[in-house]
Amino acid sequence: MKKLGILFTILMLMAPSMVSAKTEATTLAELRQELKNLQNQKSSNEKQKQLTKAEKNAKNVAIANAYKEIETSESKIEEAKNSIKASEQKISEYEAKTKEMLEFYQMMMGDNSYLEFITDSSSMTEMIMRIDAVEEIVNYNQDTLKKLEVLIDENEQKQVELKKYEQELNNNITSYQKKIQELDSSLMEMEDIAMDINEEIKIVQTNIKTYENMGCGENEKFDVCAKYSYNSTWLKPVTKGRINSLFGYRNVSGQSSNHSGIDIGVSEGTPVYSATNGTVVYIIRKSSCGGNQIYIQSDVNGTTYTMQYAHLLKIEVSLGQTVKNTDVIAYSGGGSTATRNGGYDRCTTGAHLHYGVSKSKWTTWKNYTANLINPPGFPGKGGWFYERTQWFR
Ligand SMILES: [Zn+2]
Structure with a gap:
């Protein structure tokens, strides 16, 4: 979706504008000047074209790289988000276990069932086993609580880092999008110029002949002579x-x-x-x-x-x-x-x-x-x- 957005933005910017400076040649002399300007423009375009062939290739490579960078940035953000999701999953698992343990522990401590559990033993062996079991439960609980604390801390840290990282990568993406736009529009200019200018020159050359044939003087307004x-x-x-x-x-x-x-x-x-x-x-x-x-x-x-x-x-x-x-x-x-x-x-x-x-x-x-x-x-x-x-x- 993001890529479609980028393309759309580029296309919008590429829409050629029809509004240009209203320089109007009103006499043959002015029309000849227009022809000169066009011819100069053509030769400078041609020079520029040769010079920029290598530049153009470089720009195409740069555009491809920019797209790659955007993709990489996007997948890095995705990775970071997934790792946080995995931590959250673990945290909720530990939380569930701990809750279970705490409930059991409280139940035993609360109505003395902890002692009853031990003293109710029918033999010494069973009593020892039951004491061990209670100890195990208590230890496990403490252990889990510690792990849980560490995990929550880590996750908070991760989330703070992700926010920074995401901001950084999004800035990257924006700057690469801008770069693609700039590169693309300059490539467009290079593509179109030469063909247009040849036809433009032909039009002015034809018109000079036409106005000459109509008997227009060098500085006579077309409005008058044509x-x-x-x-x-x-x-x-x-x-x-x-x-x-x-x-x-x-x-x-x-x-x-x-x-x-x-x-x-x-x-x-x-x-x-x-x-x-x-x-x-x-x-x-x-x-x-x-x-x-x-x-x-x-x-x-x-x-x-x-x-x-x-x-x-x-x-x-x-x-x-x-x-x-x-x-x-x-x-x-x-x-x-x-x-x-x-x-x-x-x-x-x-x-x-x-x-x-x-x-x-x-x-x-x-x-x-x-x-x-x-x-x-x-x-x-x-x-x-x-x-x-x-x-x-
Ligand atoms: Zn049409």
């Missing part, structure tokens, strides 16, 4: 579906995480529409987490939004293409593309469309995730909808 299709309404991306998973905190098979959009359960191959009139600003193909993905940027009543459609089976648009909210941009996947079905996408368990909405311009990944919102207008978890009703006026 305009997107205007929308007064916003439709659902599929004609019907069931809400499998909500936006925000969730717990999937024991792993807690922040969910960056909503999951709409639809059968594989379902047409996916663009929720808005907009421009295709990014396409990811066969990502190991998210599969085929489309990012579309649009203006809704004067606010810029970037929308993500993920786990797609087939993409029907190309980068830079302008789309209408009646256009089929893709067909849904998520079933056959899942790794467990022999596909490439480890972040899907069954057929569904992942739909994410960020209230931001498409500049950097950091900016996209920092401005994610709960896609509005959908039913709650498990709820169905049967039309692409507009929710936004």
Whole structure:
């Protein structure tokens, strides 16, 4: 039980936070700076990665040792408790015997039966035997009482020691748990960085080209030079579906995480529409987490939004293409593309469309995730909808 508790604590701490600094590149010059930062970060990550390979192994060993130490401490406490229990058992046995003896002794002394017992003897031999028996009883009694006294003293001492010992071991356990947490989270960081940063760099590089093509000057605000299709309404991306998973905190098979959009359960191959009139600003193909993905940027009543459609089976648009909210941009996947079905996408368990909405311009990944919102207008978890009703006026 204790181990489950530790694991749960670790998982809670590992839940990635979606709230990050809202550094937003608003011009090409700023976007180029972002690219430089990412590239520097990448090379320092790579150096760190090489340096820390040995460190990583050492940390894994340290984690294993910490778990062992916790187990040892726990079994030591158990041992000490058992030894006290055994002493207590002996004490109660002696106590029972002594009580029996004392009762017998008192009975004899009380009504003179002690003397009667001796004088009632029919022969000298029997009398001597009876005297011996009485002496034996008295001696035994004294002996037992002494032993009992020693045992009780010892046990009290043991209990005082156990309390100290238990406190010490529990402190040990706590510090080892802390250590495991620290080691684990630093290992996690090392695992994730490299893959993410390559995609992040690609996004910024693509966006620099896009804004250049749109004729943006180096220090011209994107708000001025980059305009997107205007929308007064916003439709659902599929004609019907069931809400499998909500936006925000969730717990999937024991792993807690922040969910960056909503999951709409639809059968594989379902047409996916663009929720808005907009421009295709990014396409990811066969990502190991998210599969085929489309990012579309649009203006809704004067606010810029970037929308993500993920786990797609087939993409029907190309980068830079302008789309209408009646256009089929893709067909849904998520079933056959899942790794467990022999596909490439480890972040899907069954057929569904992942739909994410960020209230931001498409500049950097950091900016996209920092401005994610709960896609509005959908039913709650498990709820169905049967039309692409507009929710936004
Ligand atoms: Zn999802």
